[in-house]
Amino acid sequence: MIRLLNVSMMPPGVGQPVLRNLTLTVPQGEFRWLLGPSGAGKSSLLRLLTLETRPSAGQMDLLGVSVSQATRSTLRNLRRRIGFVPQDYRLIGEWTVFDNVALPLRLRGASERDTRREAFAVLEWLDVAHLADKRPGTLSGGEQQRAAIARALIGRPELLLADEPTNALEDAQARRLLSTFQELVEMGTTVIVATHNEALVREAPAASITLQDGTLAGSDPQSGIAARRSDNL
Amino acid sequence: MSAPVSPGLRSGSLPLLVALMTLLAGLSLAGLTGVQTLANGWSGAARNATTIEIPSDTPQIQDRTSTLIQTLHKTPEVTAVQELSPQQVQTLLAPWLGEVSGNGHLPGLSLPVVLIVAHTGTPNLGSVVHEALPEAVVEEDRRWGERLNGLGSSLVACAWLAVSLIAAIAVLSVGMTVRRSVMAQRKAVEIVHFLGAADLTISSRIAGRAALLSLGGGLAGLLLLSPVITMLARKLAPFSHGTPTTISPEGTWGDMIVTWWNTLHVLPRMLLEELGALPLLAACLGWITAQTVVLVWLRRLP
Numbered sequence: 001m002i003r004l005l006n007v008s009m010m011p012p013g014v015g016q017p018v019l020r021n022l023t024l025t026v027p028q029g030e031f032r033w034l035l036g037p038s039g040a041g042k043s044s045l046l047r048l049l050t051l052e053t054r055p056s057a058g059q060m061d062l063l064g065v066s067v068s069q070a071t072r073s074t075l076r077n078l079r080r081r082i083g084f085v086p087q088d089y090r091l092i093g094e095w096t097v098f099d100n101v102a103l104p105l106r107l108r109g110a111s112e113r114d115t116r117r118e119a120f121a122v123l124e125w126l127d128v129a130h131l132a133d134k135r136p137g138t139l140s141g142g143e144q145q146r147a148a149i150a151r152a153l154i155g156r157p158e159l160l161l162a163d164e165p166t167n168a169l170e171d172a173q174a175r176r177l178l179s180t181f182q183e184l185v186e187m188g189t190t191v192i193v194a195t196h197n198e199a200l201v202r203e204a205p206a207a208s209i210t211l212q213d214g215t216l217a218g219s220d221p222q223s224g225i226a227a228r229r230s231d232n233l
Numbered sequence: 234m235s236a237p238v239s240p241g242l243r244s245g246s247l248p249l250l251v252a253l254m255t256l257l258a259g260l261s262l263a264g265l266t267g268v269q270t271l272a273n274g275w276s277g278a279a280r281n282a283t284t285i286e287i288p289s290d291t292p293q294i295q296d297r298t299s300t301l302i303q304t305l306h307k308t309p310e311v312t313a314v315q316e317l318s319p320q321q322v323q324t325l326l327a328p329w330l331g332e333v334s335g336n337g338h339l340p341g342l343s344l345p346v347v348l349i350v351a352h353t354g355t356p357n358l359g360s361v362v363h364e365a366l367p368e369a370v371v372e373e374d375r376r377w378g379e380r381l382n383g384l385g386s387s388l389v390a391c392a393w394l395a396v397s398l399i400a401a402i403a404v405l406s407v408g409m410t411v412r413r414s415v416m417a418q419r420k421a422v423e424i425v426h427f428l429g430a431a432d433l434t435i436s437s438r439i440a441g442r443a444a445l446l447s448l449g450g451g452l453a454g455l456l457l458l459s460p461v462i463t464m465l466a467r468k469l470a471p472f473s474h475g476t477p478t479t480i481s482p483e484g485t486w487g488d489m490i491v492t493w494w495n496t497l498h499v500l501p502r503m504l505l506e507e508l509g510a511l512p513l514l515a516a517c518l519g520w521i522t523a524q525t526v527v528l529v530w531l532r533r534l535p
Contacts, residue, residue: 052427054535072432075535080429092240092421099237107430151428 007058036211083157091136242442248450255454265392289343436527447519451512
């Protein structure tokens with residue numbers, strides 16, 4: 001569950017807050033589109049939710065942890081429960097795709113045999129298993145994006161955040177990714193996907209969080225992905 | 234190779250830096266040992282010797298000198314009494330009186346009788362000598378010994394200061410190198426941190442690599458140091474009642490190594506141990522410095 005109460009965020013050296021008095025709640029096991037024009041604050045909100053920064057004001061609870069009061073080790077453990085697909089992929093260039101994807105499991109202390117099995121399963125599912133020994137720099141944008149998605153999915157996170165995860169994917173791959181998100185939601189993962197792709201949103205209608213100038217501009221009623229989960233329940 | 238869970242340290246300059254620091258530290262330690270040995274020798278020699286000077290115009294100088302020598306021999310703690318020959322006295326005074334003429338006498342100058350008394354401990358020779366021969370001048374070398382001891386201590390302190398400075402410069406250099414490497418890999422370190430890696434996981438991997446590179450650098454430094462140490466050992470050999478060993482060009486590698494090893498045994502055992510410990514010390518220093526630098530840097534991240 002995500003709960004933000006009057007959360008503001010002002011990065012150091014910036015005169016005004018990029019997020020202002022944001023109040024919203026996303027129950028556990030729900031899907032949300034994160035919408036809004038460029039500069040609306042989508043990436044800043046994702047940075048908050050991935051714990052890359054802390055709110056400068058307000059109260060933020062993530063997966064039952066009060067982030068504002070959390071210790072360093074609590075934040076570390078919380079990060080291991082979150083999967084993130086960044087827009088710029090953020091793969092470590094010196095490592096192979098396999099090592100990049102395996103990292104979340106290795107950090108949790110999983111055995112190398114389990115790590116290998118899980119990593120290849122997710123890489124195969126995303127059609128990039130044959131690239132496991134390649135370095136990210138030698139891959140196309142779409143392949144790097146799929147490697148980043150694999151890294152986010154491998155730990156079966158309780159919260160999955162994705163920033164434009166389909167912008168380098170072909171339509172079929174994008175649709176497949178959305179169905180994966182739906183499966184994760186059905187298993188109880190909270191999924192938030194930031195996108196500009198209106199066609200994609202139309203294709204998979206769901207509740208949304210819309211930002212405008214760092215404030216909450218609106219939220220659509222629950223439908224689509226989340227509704228299907230409700231039907232299943 | 235273990236599975237990567239954090240970026241390692243990338244630094245080509247660290248081993249070179251540590252090698253040079255090890256070389257400097259080794260030279261300083263060798264210097265320190267040399268100074269300590271000299272200081273001990275000086276103060277020991279001066280502390281255990283007394284010079285007695287009997288003016289040439291002393292009445293019945295021969296008989297009274299013989300009586301004094303006998304008295305001194307009977308004095309406890311006196312181990313030897315040596316009367317310098319006129320030739321030795323001339324040589325001793327040559328720096329002040331100039332070169333002696335061909336006939337072996339200084340023109341217009343009669344030389345005093347000089348006795349050198351070797352002893353253990355601190356006998357009160359002044360009263361013994363003045364009782365037997367009031368005209369004699371007793372030069373207690375103990376005062377010189379104290380002065381030499383003071384000088385030796387100052388030199389030892391300077392050498393220790395040099396060793397400490399080298400250690401401080403090594404820590405600073407390793408710290409800056411590690412920091413530069415972390416900054417160069419900032420993106421990778423941040424990725425790992427935000428995926429939930431513990432600070433110690435990140436810092437230990439970098440510190441482990443820093444320790445390994447420092448160990449390599451330390452061993453290379455020791456290798457660079459070996460010719461200097463061998464030369465020092467050969468110079469010290471005569472003082473250790475040994476003779477410098479020569480390496481035969483026809484000898485096998487094994488012979489050469491054995492000869493070299495025997496040469497090194499002239500050096501104080503403590504110096505050899507200290508030199509042997511330098512690479513390990515460099516590795517420890519590299520590990521601790523890298524851990525500290527990375528942990529401090531990581532505190533900036535939320």
